[in-house]
Structures are given as structure tokens and as C-alpha cells.
Amino acid sequence: MTNSNKPEVLAIIPARGGSKGLPRKNVLPLLGHPLIAYSIKAALESSVVTRTIVSTDDSEIADVSKKYGAELPFIRPAEFAQDLSTDLEVFKHAIQWLKENENYVPDYIVQLRPTSPVRPKGIIDTCFNKMKDNQGDSLRILTDSPLTPYKMWQLNEDGTEMKPLLYLEDNKEPYNSPRQILPKTYWQIGTLDIIKTSCITELNSMSGKTIIPYYITPDYAIDIDDIGSFEKAAQAIETNECIRFS
Structure with missing residues (x-):
């Protein structure tokens, strides 16, 4: 951990090779550059990120990531690169590996998912x-x-009854109420997460107790999972003030 006043901020870009919805999506060309390159560029352009690594099980993703300036200190074990592998497993592995092999422990982690490439300029610094x-x-x-x-709604096991997913104390039947009078809700997306390292290592959590929100408009809120969202992301990057390649 750094002894200077500037905190050590590690950007981790998780990118496994397997992808069923859009095969090889992390290295597919988006406006002439591999999808993962946009997350690497976002980290390298940040003034607060002090180190950028990619956690992957895939040799092609590793080679592409190195080309665009990321570090590949390890290859992610297959056991942490399955369809149901969790972020917590992946990030605990990365933190433990870096501590055991390099005696390196960052103060903060920035998670940059390759599948969310539409990021406003300067967003990492602003959020941090x-x-x-x-x-x-x-x-x-x-x-x-x-x-x-x-x-x-939720259904019971045999599908014969349904019950509301959520209730309100002052509204017995919110499902019968006009949408306009219901509480405003928000959708979390994968643009980036920032987490204290201690949350992951000590609380066994990717979020901790106090989670700060940062709102972005739906124009930037694109998570890629199929060819349609891939094309939508390309259009958004071209038409908005985003981190992009010139």
C-alpha cells in the first residue's frame, strides 16, 4: 500500500473467454477497436487510477489487453471463470494473488466491465x-x-398463485396504482463500480454498507449482451461525449 498521500487505486477489468449471448464479445471490434480496449483506455486516462490489470482466463484476451496497455500479472484460474462465477470470487482471487506474489495491496478497486464501454469522459475521477x-x-x-x-410479481412453485414482488406501507395495492404516484426507482448498470478493498477482504462484500449512487442518463446506460446492444453502444459512443479512440 502506498505511503504517499495519494491512495493506491487498482482498476480491474474482468474478462473471461466464454460468452454464450455474443461469442468472443470482449475482443469483437467496436468502431475499429476490441471491446475490452475501451475499458483499458478509461482506466489509463483516469488521474486517480494508479494501476490497471485485466483478469482473464483467455490467451487472446490477454494478448489484446497487453497491446492496449493493461497489465496481465496472472491468468485467472478456470474455477473462477465459469458461467456462475461471482464478482466477489474473481476480485478476491486478484487481490490475494497480488498480495501473495507482489506484496501489493491497493486502497480502492475500480471495476470496469468490458461489456459497458459507453462512459462519459472523466467519469472515473468524478465518481471516485x-x-x-x-x-x-x-x-x-x-x-x-x-x-x-x-x-x-412472483409465482409460487406450481404457478397457481401470484404475489407482489414489493409492498408499500402506505399503499396496500401498488400494482393497481398509477405508475406516476409510485416511488421513483433506479436500475444499476455496469459502467463502473468503486469499492474499498477492505470491503472485499474484510466484509466479504462487493459493496459494503454505505453505497454512494452516481446517476447517468439512459443514453450512456448500455450493457452489451447481444448484437443489438453492441450496435447501440457503437452509436452511443459516436454521438455522445464518451471515452473513445480518435
Whole structure:
């Protein structure tokens, strides 16, 4: 951990090779550059990020990431690169590896998902300062919820009965109420997360107790999972003030 006044901020870009919705999406060309390159560029352009690594199980992703300036200190073990592998498993592995092999322990972690390449310029620095100013354990990006969860339902095991997903103390039947009078809700997206390292190592959590929100408009809120969202991301990068390649 750094002894200077500037905190050590590690950007981790998780990118496994397997992808069923859009095969090889992390290295697919987006406006002439591999998808993962946009997350690497975002980290390298930040004034607060002090180190940028990619955690991957895939040799092609590793080679592309090195070309664009990221470090690849390790290859992620296959056990942490499965369809149901969690962020917590992936990040705990990275932090533990760096501590055991390099005696390196950052103060903060920035998670940059390759599948969320549409990022306003300077967003990492802005979010980091907001989280520090508000003494948060973590920060997450929010946008407007596309649907209200107060009109969502759960079914019992045999599908014969339904019950509301959410209730309100002052409204017995929110599912029968006009949407306009229901509480405003927000949708978390993958643009970036900032987390205190201690949350991951000591609290066993990717968020901690105090989570600071940062709102972005739906124009920037694109998580890629199919060819349609891939094309939408390209259009958004071209038409908005985003981190992009000139």
C-alpha cells in the first residue's frame, strides 16, 4: 500500500473467454477497436487510477489487453471463470494473488466491465471523488429504471398463485396504482463500480454498507449482451461525449 498521500487505486477489468449471448464479445471490434480496449483506455486516462490489470482466463484476451496497455500479472484460474462465477470470487482471487506474489495491496478497486464501454469522459475521477467526499464504502452507477418493480410479481412453485414482488406501507395495492404516484426507482448498470478493498477482504462484500449512487442518463446506460446492444453502444459512443479512440 502506498505511503504517499495519494491512495493506491487498482482498476480491474474482468474478462473471461466464454460468452454464450455474443461469442468472443470482449475482443469483437467496436468502431475499429476490441471491446475490452475501451475499458483499458478509461482506466489509463483516469488521474486517480494508479494501476490497471485485466483478469482473464483467455490467451487472446490477454494478448489484446497487453497491446492496449493493461497489465496481465496472472491468468485467472478456470474455477473462477465459469458461467456462475461471482464478482466477489474473481476480485478476491486478484487481490490475494497480488498480495501473495507482489506484496501489493491497493486502497480502492475500480471495476470496469468490458461489456459497458459507453462512459462519459472523466467519469472515473468524478465518481471516485464523490465516493471519498461522502465517505462511502462503494459507489455504483444508476440510471432510470425501465419498469417499476411495484408492478412486478412472483409465482409460487406450481404457478397457481401470484404475489407482489414489493409492498408499500402506505399503499396496500401498488400494482393497481398509477405508475406516476409510485416511488421513483433506479436500475444499476455496469459502467463502473468503486469499492474499498477492505470491503472485499474484510466484509466479504462487493459493496459494503454505505453505497454512494452516481446517476447517468439512459443514453450512456448500455450493457452489451447481444448484437443489438453492441450496435447501440457503437452509436452511443459516436454521438455522445464518451471515452473513445480518435
